[in-house]
Amino acid sequence: MSTTTIVPSEVEEVEKDLKNSSERFRRSSKQIASATTDTESGPALSVPQKGARKKLTFQNIKAVAVKKKGVRQEILKKVSGIARPGELTFIMGSSGAGKTTLLNILTGRNLKNMETEGEVIVNNRNMTPNEMKKLSAYVQQDDVFIGMLTVRETLLFAAKLRSPFKLDTVELNSIVDDLLEMMSLKKCENTKVGSMTEKSLSRGERKRLAFACEILTDPPILFCDEPTSGLDSFMSHQVIKALRQLALEGKTVVCTIHQPSTSVYHMADQLILLSQGYVAYAGSAKAVDAFFGRCGYPIPKFVSSPDHFMRVISHKSFESEDEYNRRIDKIVLEHETMQKEKSVQSSTHSSRREQLVDPNDTFPRTWWCQFAYVLHRSAIQLYRERAVLVVKLIQFLQTLIMSLMIGATYFQMEIKKEYLTSFKGFAFVSVQMMHMLFMMPAMTVFWKDYPVVVREFQANMYSPSAYYLAKTTADSVQYLVFPVIFSGILLAMTSLPFRAYSVTHYLAINILLSLNACSIAQSFAAMCGHLATGMTVLPIVCVPLMVFGGFMIHYESIPSYFAPLSWISWYKYGFEAITVVYFDSIDEIPGCQKLNNTTVSFSTAEGNCTTGAEFIKQQSFKTSNLWLDYTVIVAALLFWKILGILSFSWRIRRA
Numbered sequence: 001m002s003t004t005t006i007v008p009s010e011v012e013e014v015e016k017d018l019k020n021s022s023e024r025f026r027r028s029s030k031q032i033a034s035a036t037t038d039t040e041s042g043p044a045l046s047v048p049q050k051g052a053r054k055k056l057t058f059q060n061i062k063a064v065a066v067k068k069k070g071v072r073q074e075i076l077k078k079v080s081g082i083a084r085p086g087e088l089t090f091i092m093g094s095s096g097a098g099k100t101t102l103l104n105i106l107t108g109r110n111l112k113n114m115e116t117e118g119e120v121i122v123n124n125r126n127m128t129p130n131e132m133k134k135l136s137a138y139v140q141q142d143d144v145f146i147g148m149l150t151v152r153e154t155l156l157f158a159a160k161l162r163s164p165f166k167l168d169t170v171e172l173n174s175i176v177d178d179l180l181e182m183m184s185l186k187k188c189e190n191t192k193v194g195s196m197t198e199k200s201l202s203r204g205e206r207k208r209l210a211f212a213c214e215i216l217t218d219p220p221i222l223f224c225d226e227p228t229s230g231l232d233s234f235m236s237h238q239v240i241k242a243l244r245q246l247a248l249e250g251k252t253v254v255c256t257i258h259q260p261s262t263s264v265y266h267m268a269d270q271l272i273l274l275s276q277g278y279v280a281y282a283g284s285a286k287a288v289d290a291f292f293g294r295c296g297y298p299i300p301k302f303v304s305s306p307d308h309f310m311r312v313i314s315h316k317s318f319e320s321e322d323e324y325n326r327r328i329d330k331i332v333l334e335h336e337t338m339q340k341e342k343s344v345q346s347s348t349h350s351s352r353r354e355q356l357v358d359p360n361d362t363f364p365r366t367w368w369c370q371f372a373y374v375l376h377r378s379a380i381q382l383y384r385e386r387a388v389l390v391v392k393l394i395q396f397l398q399t400l401i402m403s404l405m406i407g408a409t410y411f412q413m414e415i416k417k418e419y420l421t422s423f424k425g426f427a428f429v430s431v432q433m434m435h436m437l438f439m440m441p442a443m444t445v446f447w448k449d450y451p452v453v454v455r456e457f458q459a460n461m462y463s464p465s466a467y468y469l470a471k472t473t474a475d476s477v478q479y480l481v482f483p484v485i486f487s488g489i490l491l492a493m494t495s496l497p498f499r500a501y502s503v504t505h506y507l508a509i510n511i512l513l514s515l516n517a518c519s520i521a522q523s524f525a526a527m528c529g530h531l532a533t534g535m536t537v538l539p540i541v542c543v544p545l546m547v548f549g550g551f552m553i554h555y556e557s558i559p560s561y562f563a564p565l566s567w568i569s570w571y572k573y574g575f576e577a578i579t580v581v582y583f584d585s586i587d588e589i590p591g592c593q594k595l596n597n598t599t600v601s602f603s604t605a606e607g608n609c610t611t612g613a614e615f616i617k618q619q620s621f622k623t624s625n626l627w628l629d630y631t632v633i634v635a636a637l638l639f640w641k642i643l644g645i646l647s648f649s650w651r652i653r654r655a
């Protein structure tokens with residue numbers, strides 16, 4: 001890790017800059033705040049009152065991680081503490097002490113496989129996770145962003161979806177400008193954020209961008225998990241200084257921190273030290289040395305305070321487990337005695353501590369706004385992402401090659417006796433290709449952005465349904481193009497009647513089938529939660545429906561116990577629709593002889609059908625079913641969309 005010497009004048013300059021920018025940002029935020037209070041008439045917590053001072057108390061927090069085969073790991077056994085407005089509170093402890101888990105519990109996020117207990121109280125009111133979401137911001141340890149957006153675009157997107165009321169472009173840009181300056185991001189505002197594989201911003205810049213996205217709404221409580229990790233000493237100082245500045249403005253700022261430098265450590269007002277699942281110390285940062293002295297561990301000369309107490313509360317390699325436990329028990333006991341003496345665990349909170357019902361998620365923007373903003377962002381991603389463009393190019397070539405191959409197979413096929421069996425093959429291959437070409441690529445739609453979506457949902461930016469529909473809509477636009485290429489080549493190479501009626505229906509059916517295929521694949525991606533699982537499970541469902549789609553086995557011969565599969569097979573409805581639109585107006589099939597008194601049934605050879613109607617009947621299809629075929633395909637498409645939305649919402653909410 002590179003280190004930079006802090007030159008006093010440089011620090012002063014940064015501090016001055018920070019203060020000025022912070023002033024400007026506060027003015028913009030106040031505009032939002034005043035507008036919010038003007039328009040807000042609901043309960044106080046439905047939209048947090050901006051700028052209000054919030055005292056955060058947590059009591060008897062317990063956390064047990066439930067691992068595979070029911071193995072339980074107690075992480076937090078009994079943790080209580082207070083974070084006050086106007087103060088910067090550091091949560092410290094050795095690696096694995098449960099610092100992140102505590103922040104997750106306080107913010108009600110990332111608690112999958114975790115059993116938790118305890119109370120989170122803000123200004124004497126018990127908080128539910130959703131209320132805490134609205135009242136606080138949480139800068140998590142890993143900064144995840146949409147790599148294809150620039151720094152400015154990322155902030156604008158967050159500002160549009162997070163500001164409590166709708167701002168016009170000028171206001172949005174003014175807030176973003178202030179934030180860019182405040183976080184010293186101005187020089188890289190037009191740089192793409194990049195990803196883990198495509199580096200673009202530096203770690204420090206990513207961290208500051210994460211801060212900027214979170215403090216955008218001026219939350220009264222701010223949580224930060226390891227805000228200095230990966231930063232050099234100058235940047236760490238700058239980041240903590242920014243947090244302290246926010247605390248001085250009246251916010252309650254809580255952050256976990258690992259091995260702070262002396263200059264960073266001295267900015268803390270309050271300390272909470274975690275060890276073995278208990279609080280080893282909670283109180284003023286200035287009084288910590290005296291506390292450890294009282295426990296029998298006075299600070300040696302020439303050792304910094306954090307180095308000393310971190311050493312005392314950490315397990316040393318040469319000591320036994322018993323020795324370590326005894327030391328921690330002694331410190332925890334001493335801390336509890338001190339707390340009792342000071343009566344910090346005041347009973348005054350209990351007066352209004354009713355168990356609250358968690359209100360539903362409410363988002364600052366309407367569903368349609370969320371949809372429109374995510375759609376716009378997804379379109380930018382599709383346009384800019386080179387990997388996506390390469391996939392599209394491959395898909396284009398694949399469609400071209402497959403169409404030419406199928407076109408060559410049915411080259412100059414007409415509607416006449418010797419081509420009747422071929423026509424069935426042609427219709428069925430069309431239906432099948434609409435699935436094969438698009439299903440697998442459509443499955444990958446979510447996975448790259450998934451961590452960002454979880455983070456943005458947790459920050460109340462949009463509902464999973466708005467995201468799902470916007471993302472799948474943007475992704476599906478291409479599926480209007482490829483079926484047109486496919487259908488165009490096939491129709492040009494065969495000699496099927498080029499009537500507007502048949503061509504339009506053939507195109508429409510292929511487009512709908514391709515959209516349905518995407519809808520199925522996206523739904524499976526959402527249900528299975530893992531790309532590989534989805535790709536394995538998808539054929540298990542689709543292959544039987546394809547088999548009972550009418551080409552491989554005649555409907556009349558399908559065993560009754562499999563009949564329901566043919567009723568729901570969208571392959572069948574596509575096959576029927578294509579057959580109907582090409583045959584319903586054929587009065588006489590060239591080359592077929594009229595047989596006297598022959599009743600057409602599925603056992604009648606195709607070559608014995610003299611009219612289009614007879615051929616349709618011979619397939620067990622009905623001309624009158626054309627609109628039913630469309631209805632079933634659209635219904636299937638909607639069914640998979642809805643199933644996808646429900647699965648995706650469930651997955652995101654429990655992430």
Ligand SMILES: Nc1ncnc2c1ncn2[C@@H]1O[C@H](COP(=O)(O)OP(=O)(O)OP(=O)(O)O)[C@@H](O)[C@H]1O
Nearest residue numbers: 065075094095096097098099100101102112113114
């Ligand atoms: N969801 C979870 N499921 C299972 N175990 C978990 C879960 N979350 C945390 N843990 C475990 O809980 C312990 C504490 O983790 P946590 O991330 O809270 O520690 P930390 O103090 O923040 O550590 P560090 O400083 O290294 O980030 C670890 O042993 C971790 O493996």
